Amino acid sequence: MGRNLPDHLDIAVLMDNWSVSIQLDKKGAAATIHKELKKYINEFDVATLITYYLFESRYYLIQKDAVNSAISLYNARAHQDHFHDTHLYFLYLAEGILFYDEGNYQKALHYFERAENYIEQLDDPISIGEFHLRKAMTYYFLDITNLSVLHTARAAKVFKSSKRLEFLLARTQMLQGLNYIDQLNYESAEKSLLKALTIFKKKENENFISSTNLNLGVLYVKRGLPAMAIPYLNAALQGKQKRIELKILYLLTDCYWKTNQSSIAIEIYKEGFRASIEENNMTKKWEFAMLHKKYEDRLNFEIVWQEGIKYFQSVEDMYNVRLFSKELAQYYADNNQHDLAMKYYLLTLT
Numbered sequence: 001m002g003r004n005l006p007d008h009l010d011i012a013v014l015m016d017n018w019s020v021s022i023q024l025d026k027k028g029a030a031a032t033i034h035k036e037l038k039k040y041i042n043e044f045d046v047a048t049l050i051t052y053y054l055f056e057s058r059y060y061l062i063q064k065d066a067v068n069s070a071i072s073l074y075n076a077r078a079h080q081d082h083f084h085d086t087h088l089y090f091l092y093l094a095e096g097i098l099f100y101d102e103g104n105y106q107k108a109l110h111y112f113e114r115a116e117n118y119i120e121q122l123d124d125p126i127s128i129g130e131f132h133l134r135k136a137m138t139y140y141f142l143d144i145t146n147l148s149v150l151h152t153a154r155a156a157k158v159f160k161s162s163k164r165l166e167f168l169l170a171r172t173q174m175l176q177g178l179n180y181i182d183q184l185n186y187e188s189a190e191k192s193l194l195k196a197l198t199i200f201k202k203k204e205n206e207n208f209i210s211s212t213n214l215n216l217g218v219l220y221v222k223r224g225l226p227a228m229a230i231p232y233l234n235a236a237l238q239g240k241q242k243r244i245e246l247k248i249l250y251l252l253t254d255c256y257w258k259t260n261q262s263s264i265a266i267e268i269y270k271e272g273f274r275a276s277i278e279e280n281n282m283t284k285k286w287e288f289a290m291l292h293k294k295y296e297d298r299l300n301f302e303i304v305w306q307e308g309i310k311y312f313q314s315v316e317d318m319y320n321v322r323l324f325s326k327e328l329a330q331y332y333a334d335n336n337q338h339d340l341a342m343k344y345y346l347l348t349l350t
Contacts, residue, residue, distance in 0.1 A: 011040070015051060022058045023130055024167050025205060030059050046082045054090040061097055069098060089118035097134065105141045112138060126165065129158030133172055140175060145182045152176050170199035174212055177219070186223050193219060210239030217251055226255035246276055246284045250291065257295040265295070283320070286311050290324065302328075309347065322348045 014033060021030040037052060044052060053076035060069035073094055076087075083091070096111035112135050122128055136151035152175050159169035173196040180189035193216050200208040213236035220229035233252045236244065249272035256265035269292055276284035286308045293301040305328050312320040329344035 011037070011044070011048060015048070015055065018059070019055055020126065022055065022062055023126055025062055025207070027062055030062065034059055046079055047084070047087075050076050050079050050082060050087050051090070054087065054094055057094040058090075058097065061094075061101060066098065066101060069094070073098070085118045085121040089115050089121060091115075092118075093131065093134070096138075100134070100138060103141075105138050109135070109138045109142065125158050125161065126168070129155045129165070129168060132158070133168065133175070136172075136175055140178060140182075145179055148175070149179050152179060166199055167203055167205070170196040170203075171208065173199075174208070174215060177215060181215075181219055181222060186219060189219050190216070206239050207241060210236045210241040210244065213239070214244055214248055214251075217248070217255075221251055221255065226258040230255050230259070246272060246279070246281060249275065250284065250287055253288070253291055257291075262295070282311070283315070283317060287320070301331075309344075313347075318350055321350060 014037060018030060018033040018037065021033060034056065041049070041052065053072045057069045057072035057076070060066070060072060073091070076091060092111045092115035096108045096115060099105075099111060100108035112131070115131065116135075119128065119131060122131075132151040133155040136148045136155060139145070139148035139151065152172055156169065156172045156176070159165040159172055173192045177189045177192035177196065180186070180192060193212055197209065197212040197216070200212055213232045217229040217233035217236060220226070220232065230252065233248055233255065237248045237252065249268055253265050253269045253272060256262070256268060269288060273285065273288040273292075276282075276288055290305055290308045293304040297304075305324060309321060309324050309328065312318075312324070325344040325347035329341045329348065332338070332341035332344065
């Protein structure tokens with residue numbers, strides 16, 4: 001460590017506090033520590049400098065700054081000859097999180113598995129619990145529910161051990177809720193999501209409050225209870241989280257149509273369709289268009305749904321291929337158009 005550091009400053013302690021602030025999504029505290037550490041960056045020895053850059057990459061990710069996160073990883077790799085095993089763990093973890101945030105879950109899993117080779121070097125239970133949570137989240141989005149459940153349980157065991165880990169426990173409970181939804185265990189899903197929501201509200205974390213409200217809306221939609229979903233979806237929308245806004249608008253539109261509130265549904269549909277065009281989000285544009293034909297423009301229902309399914313096939317969005325094909329197949333079966341019904345039933349198996 002450099003000679004010009006103030007006597008009162010313990011960089012190791014400050015670095016540990018920074019790591020915990022990042023893990024607990026305390027953006028303000030993390031920003032303050034980052035500013036303080038950056039003053040002394042020229043005084044760090046090589047090992048400390050590597051750790052600083054690896055943590056800085058994580059810090060930028062909670063600030064939604066992927067560009068600077070990648071730059072920090074690049075700066076860390078410039079000293080790769082001096083990496084020890086703990087550095088390698090945090091390098092691969094950070095790379096995995098970057099790919100996860102981009103929605104590239106297969107690549108994220110690859111880097112998390114590389115990080116796991118070094119996890120025995122960690123003596124910090126928070127980091128171990130966070131690793132299992134990260135891996136569980138990735139398995140969830142890869143539709144590998146059993147492994148997501150396994151790693152979620154491991155994370156929960158760690159986070160239940162201390163009151164100060166309540167935020168991470170809530171994140172784990174939210175994921176448990178999503179896994180329960182996939183397993184059609186709706187009562188347990190509701191309990192887990194409501195527990196998570198209570199903690200996020202206590203922590204005043206608007207990002208996770210919105211996400212949990214959205215997930216409760218999804219739960220009630222899947223249970224066939226659109227009227228119960230609407231308040232949670234509206235609460236999620238009030239959180240003004242851009243990354244989930246289109247999904248919320250889509251579900252709200254569907255729920256208002258299902259509850260015979262057509263005038264509200266049409267207004268939200270217009271807002272969502274316009275936003276999907278502005279954001280050049282072709283998936284959501286097709287989803288909104290297909291929803292409109294289902295409820296308001298039945299003359300063009302078949303042709304638009306057929307074209308929408310073709311689009312989802314072209315971009316290999318197999319979830320939407322299966323989802324919309326199932327409903328279109330049922331429509332044709334109800335209308336005794338058995339050849340077309342079979343065609344779309346077969347697509348649900350892809």
